[in-house]
Structure formats: C-alpha cells, structure tokens
Amino acid sequence: MRSFTIIFLAIIFTSCSNYTNTRDCDDFRTGTFVWEQESGGKLLKTTFERTEDLQIETFEGVVDTSRVEWINACEWRIIPINPKTNAESRAYLFKILNTTDDSYSFEFKQSGRDQIYYGTATKLSDE
Template structure:
C-alpha cells in the first residue's frame, strides 16, 4: 500500500510540472505578429490590441474590430464596419499557454465548428 501511495504522489507531482503557463494579462494589449502557412505560402498578420480595440494589418488591408473580454484569457473580436455578411461574424479567442514574449491560442468563428490554432509573438 505504501508503494501505491508513493507512486500516486510521484505521478501527481510530475503532472504539475507540465502545467501550461498562462500569464494572459501580459498579452491583453500590445502589437503582435502571427505567421501561418497556407498553400505553401507564409502569411503574416500584424495586429495591435488595446482593451477595447484591435487593428489588424494583413496583405495591405487594415481591419478594425471591437474587443469584448470574457475573462483574462478569452475575448471576442467583433468587426467594425464589415464589407460583407461573412466578414461580420465575431471570433472567439482563447489563450492556451504563454511564455516570455508569445502566446499560443485557439479561435473559432461565430457559428462555425472549426477550431484554428496559432502562436502570436509580441513585438
């Protein structure tokens, strides 16, 4: 019985070592870069986020969205003045982990099931 208790203690101790760090407040505001590959091409998005707004620059296009914080690690991005109905959908973002100058995240578009993942680096 002592061995089983010791084994359980060691497993619990080791599992806590692999807990994802989430210092989300460090990434609520600032300028960030997100790079992703699509169709063999590297795409780069730069965005600047304040508590209330996000300004995104992608392929010489600038979009501005409102930010609604759900908690320290989750927020909605709601487009301002979208040109099409498809562009009017909100996005839900969630920070999964953080390190010194970047965070890993996932997001979904309102009304869609597909989950996208990425890493943003603070400029």
Template sequence: MRILGILMLVLMTSSCYQVERDCSNFRTGTFIWEQESGGKLLKTTFTRTEEFQIETYEGVIDSSRVEWINDCEWRIIPINPKTNADSRAYLFRILNTTEDSYTFEFKQSGREQTYQGTAVKK
C-alpha cells in the same frame, strides 16, 4: 499504502507539466502572427487595446471591437464588415504563454471548426 504512493506519484508528475498561462501580459500590445498556407508564409500584424484591434494582413487594414470575457478569452467583432459573412465575431482563447508569445485557439461565431496559432509580442 500502495494507493497513497500512486496518488503521490500522479500529483508530483502532473505538477511538472503545468501549462504557463499568464494572459494579462497579452491583453494589449502589438503582435505578429505567422502561418503557412499553401506553401506561402502569411503574416498578420495587429495592435490590440482594451477596446479595439487593428490588423494588417497583406496590405489590408481591418478594425474590430474587442469584448473581454476574462484575461484569457475575448471576442473580436468587425466594425465595418463588407459582407454578412464578414460580420461574424471571432472567439479567441489563450492556451498557454511564454515570456513574449502566446498560443491561442479561435473560431468564428456559429462555426465548429477551431484554428490555432502563436502570436509574438513586439
């Protein structure tokens, strides 16, 4: 009986902490991602369709192809990279969502280091 009570308690409390992940609302649209680096606030604006993503960062526009793995994961592949290092794809994964934003993690192909951010849908 004690084990059953503990199991019920675990099930009840874990359901309260379910992370919202409605990724389909964020497949396409225009988004803003802000991050602080070296005491400076950096802002990236990007528009994503089912096939392409166009980013604007510090006045520079960059275009990439989008390959969807599922509603919550996709790969960004640069269209016209200037260097070999710039040609690497990035893998993105949505961790959780709110009504108008999503928290994500990403890493460059072939690299282990993962970064996180939050994008807000305009």
C-alpha cells in the same frame, strides 16, 4: 517486477505533476503582435495592435479594425466594425491556451461555426 512497476508509476506521476501550463494572460491583453502561419507553402503574416477595446490588423496590405470585447482575462471577442459582407460581420472568439515571456498560443473560431483554429502570436511591443 512489482518494485519496477512502483518506480515506473512514481516516475510517471512526478513527470506529470511537474508539467504546468502557464497562462499569464494579462501580459497579452494589449500591445503590438505578429502571427505567422503557413498555408499552401506560403508564409502568411498578420500584424495587429490591440488596445482594451480595439484591434487593428494588417494582412497582405489590407487594414481592418474590430472592436474587442473581453469575456475574461484569457478570452475575448473580435467584432468587425465595418464588414463588407454578412459573412465578414461574424465575431471571432479567441482563447489563450498558454503563454511564454513574449508569446501566447491560442485557439479561435468564428461565431456560429464549430471548426477551431490554432496559432501563436508573438508580442512585439507594449501598447
């Protein structure tokens, strides 16, 4: 029984130590991206182009431009340039959680709010 426990623990340790969370954030700093999410049975699609200091989003035919402020290689703020309401003027904080060759998983929340949202953006092209 003792040898079984040792083998089991060795397998668990080896499996856990081989897991890596890739975060090549610099590859996703700029470019053209798409983020798709399902909400209420409907597929919603946002496309956006991000440069070092601007992000232009298109969602359901509406174009919105925001400033980009980089906190570090994997975290940034999106700050609306021309908000129509006080609620729209809040910044959004983004953080890349992991990356693949052509996409990144992220979390984001609105400044001053506790709720965290998650998504995956796919890179369509470089800047």
